[in-house]
Amino acid sequence: xxxxxxxxxxxxxLLGLGTFLVRFSFLGLIGDRDLPPWLLRHxxxxxxxxxxxxxxxxxxxxxxxxxxxxxxxxAAATATLAAGYITRNVLWxxxxxxxxxxGLGFLIG
Amino acid sequence: MSPSRPRTAxxxxxxxxxxxxxxVVPFGTIFGVIAIEAGLDLLEAMSMTVLVxxxxxxxxxxxxxxxxxxLWVVVLSALAVNLRMAMYSAxxxxxxxxxxFWTRACAAYLLFDQTYALSVVDYEDRPADSTAxxxxxxxxxxTPILPLWLISSYAGAVLGTAIPEExxxxxxxxxxxxxxxxxxxxxxxHIAAAFAAIATALALSFLPWxxxxxxxxxxxxMVGAEVERRTELWxxxxx
Numbered sequence: 001x002x003x004x005x006x007x008x009x010x011x012x013x014l015l016g017l018g019t020f021l022v023r024f025s026f027l028g029l030i031g032d033r034d035l036p037p038w039l040l041r042h043x044x045x046x047x048x049x050x051x052x053x054x055x056x057x058x059x060x061x062x063x064x065x066x067x068x069x070x071x072x073x074x075a076a077a078t079a080t081l082a083a084g085y086i087t088r089n090v091l092w093x094x095x096x097x098x099x100x101x102x103g104l105g106f107l108i109g
Numbered sequence: 110m111s112p113s114r115p116r117t118a119x120x121x122x123x124x125x126x127x128x129x130x131x132x133v134v135p136f137g138t139i140f141g142v143i144a145i146e147a148g149l150d151l152l153e154a155m156s157m158t159v160l161v162x163x164x165x166x167x168x169x170x171x172x173x174x175x176x177x178x179x180l181w182v183v184v185l186s187a188l189a190v191n192l193r194m195a196m197y198s199a200x201x202x203x204x205x206x207x208x209x210f211w212t213r214a215c216a217a218y219l220l221f222d223q224t225y226a227l228s229v230v231d232y233e234d235r236p237a238d239s240t241a242x243x244x245x246x247x248x249x250x251x252t253p254i255l256p257l258w259l260i261s262s263y264a265g266a267v268l269g270t271a272i273p274e275e276x277x278x279x280x281x282x283x284x285x286x287x288x289x290x291x292x293x294x295x296x297x298x299h300i301a302a303a304f305a306a307i308a309t310a311l312a313l314s315f316l317p318w319x320x321x322x323x324x325x326x327x328x329x330x331m332v333g334a335e336v337e338r339r340t341e342l343w344x345x346x347x348x
Contacts, residue, residue, distance in 0.1 A: 098284060
């Protein structure tokens with residue numbers, strides 16, 4: 001990480017302020033104005049778009065030693081995603097991922 | 110159902126939130142650990158967790174900061190993860206809108222996935238409840254979550270300084286994200302949005318300044334929205 005103190009605090013401040021403004025947006029404007037349906041439709045998909053896009057390159061990133069994607073990471077990622085999809089529960093998904101990551105890591109060495 | 114007294118509503122919200130409050134503990138802890146590992150000091154890590162209180166977007170910011178992404182990419186990407194909260198805010202406005210300004214400002218600060226989901230369900234179950242009872246339920250549901258979030262972030266940050274590098278924690282962040290994504294893939298439109306975003310990210314990975322992430326987010330949103338629109342049109346034609 002190569003940010004100086006000022007940049008770091010700027011990130012923290014802007015992220016805090018921006019997040020509050022997003023949360024306050026409609027609660028701040030009194031009343032029950034409805035959002036246009038097309039906008040609501042897009043907002044529904046922001047998290048399921050950004051998070052997988054960010055995570056996939058991390059899963060497929062080549063390992064420094066072998067210069068190829070790490071099969072243990074791919075297995076752990078698949079286990080997490082599958083467990084979350086099937087159980088609909090974040091905690092079970094995390095557990096499946098961690099057990100796979102450390103279990104396979106231990107077995108393969 | 111008869112209208113609830115605010116005191117009853119507060120404790121109903123508190124009890125409803127208890128099982129969900131456990132979910133913030135691993136997120137808070139991982140955030141604290143990774144923040145220290147990324148190079149934030151205790152004050153910076155805790156300031157972020159107090160000011161933002163949104164686990165996924167804080168982890169997004171940390172991940173991009175570790176990649177040395179440009180400042181505006183860090184902020185925009187982390188904010189994009191939080192845009193869903195505008196939808197929550199719109200859904201709560203009819204119920205909490207009549208409350209005083211500062212009450213609404215505090216409610217906005219405490220708008221999490223859990224407080225939103227629990228409150229909207231309770232308000233639908235009890236349409237006769239007063240604004241005061243609705244406000245009380247809302248703050249009741251935030252009461253077990255906020256302290257657990259702060260304590261677990263702090264514990265993670267303190268622990269983080271003691272965890273050796275070879276523990277392999279760098280893959281903890283992808284695991285946390287994937288754990289959120291699985292349950293969030295509720296409809297074909299969600300799945301389409303995720304796949305479109307991944308394809309865009311991989312295809313445009315040559316773009317500088319993590320622009321591929323912004324592009325992937327936009328494409329994913331548009332694909333999700335379009336699939337939802339077409340699914341509804343199709344359903345309407347079937348009916």
